Amino acid sequence: MVRRPKNKINLPNSDPDWPLETELVGLEFELATKVDVSLYPQYTIGLHAWFLDQVRSTNPELSAYLHDSESEKPFTISALDGELVSSGKQLKIFAHQTYRWSVTALSGRVVQWLAQWVKNLPSEVSLRNAPLQILACNIVHAPTTYTQLLNAEDGGNLSLRFISPTSFRRKGHHLPLPVPMNVFHSYLRRWNDFSGIPIEQDTFLAWVDESVLITRHQIVSLKILAGKKGAVTGFTGAVEFSLTKQASHNPEFYQLFYALGKLAPYCGTGHKTTFGLGQTRLGWSSQVVADVPEVESFLASRIEELTEIFTAQRKRTGGDRASEVASKWATILARREMGESLQVVAEDLQMPYETVKTYAKLARRALKVE
Structure with missing residues (x-):
């Protein structure tokens, strides 16, 4: 682990400028908060948005590609790995606990951007009401290329x-x-x-x-x-x-x-x-990972329940794009039931506020009809 000198994080056991031919790499950030804070169950939307905003602020051309490209996305992000517990209708993360968050790059363009970005990382990952201080950054998946993956040793079972x-x-x-x-x-x-x-x-x-x-x-x-x-x-x-x-x-x-x-x-x-x-x-592990906080599981089940209701209704009335609209209605209504404001939901879904407000009304009306 490398602690942050001033406003920079150096990658351990590696020059920050990995080989120019690198096409794949995985980074893991160690994060912490100074006080206990609450997160909304769909906080990964915020992680996704924060990462893309980092790209937008430093490389608008790459940002446009990541937003608009119809190809596969050349990156992944994880959820937070650490102690998250349900607290009412939200999740709670705890002060002085370390949370891990990973980002991977799948193309040379994104890898090259990461190489520059890690030289001058921001001091924190900004989530709604939950600033997470960046303590350290580690390479978790070694810099490599697709050709190197293809030519690596093989054989035996794959776990x-x-x-x-x-x-x-x-x-x-x-x-x-x-x-x-x-x-x-x-x-x-x-x-x-x-x-x-x-x-x-x-x-x-x-x-x-x-x-x-x-x-x-x-x-x-x-x-x-x-x-x-x-x-x-x-x-x-x-x-x-x-x-x-x-x-x-x-x-x-x-x-x-x-x-x-x-x-x-x-x-x-x-x-x-x-x-x-x-x-x-x-690799194989006999320990099955299945720890989803109760509030997140509850919201997921509620969205699924509402989606089934709205999809069935729209199919009966011959509506187009039944599943797509039903999913939007269900997400908006379920999150509103969890106490979130429509303004926040609109921002997360990147939809006009008035549209979200209309969808919420239509969803409540449809639910009464059912």
Whole structure:
């Protein structure tokens, strides 16, 4: 750990300027607050917004790409790792406790920005009513390239730990299971977008379907808040994958299988990885991570309940984009029920206040009809 001299944090065991060819890196920040403070359950929205604001203030061109690009997002962020407990309708974090927060970069452009940013970090991560002082910054996933991942030693079983709730989208619904095709498809999408070594998706996924087995697993499912709107059912725990004897008959895909496994800690698994979901690590652990604060689980369940009601109503009336609108209504109403102001909800969702106010009225009216 490196303590901060003045307004700078140096990376331990490494020159702050990692090799220019670096395409992937993972950083972990150690954070603390001087007094006990409360956080709203969807605080990862604030972490996401703060990080993007850091990019915007120093590199507007990169900021526009991160906001507007239709490709996969070339970064991930985690939720806070540390003691968070439910306190009424909010979460509480405690003074003089250390909380860890990680950021990874998946492309050379973001890595280069990080290299400059860490030389002059701000003094704190600013969340609503909860300034978190930056104590230290460590490299947790070593600087590397996609070619180096591809050429690294491979063989044997591949074990992955899913340390934050992980879920996939399938036919308009959430799939909270580590099905090999879904797991490796999520890695391949990032690989094809950022590696410069594209792989034919359908052919590789057909090989995964035939060749990748689940040797053992220890997982649990749970409901969790998901980004700016909605909730998902995800899983945490550990999964061990192996290959059939015939898998090595395709050496290209055999090699890629292990490269994608090594990519997993950098890119995360499934969707909403820029809001803390899908955090992934290499190696097996029998300890299943499933500690979601009660208030967060309650809000996620309420959003899911309301989404189902509003979706059913809109489908009956032939409304377009039923699921999308239902999710917005559900998120707004559930957060209002938790005591949050509509102005704050509007800011988080990046929607006009009047629109959010109208949606809240429509949602309450629809709920009475039900």
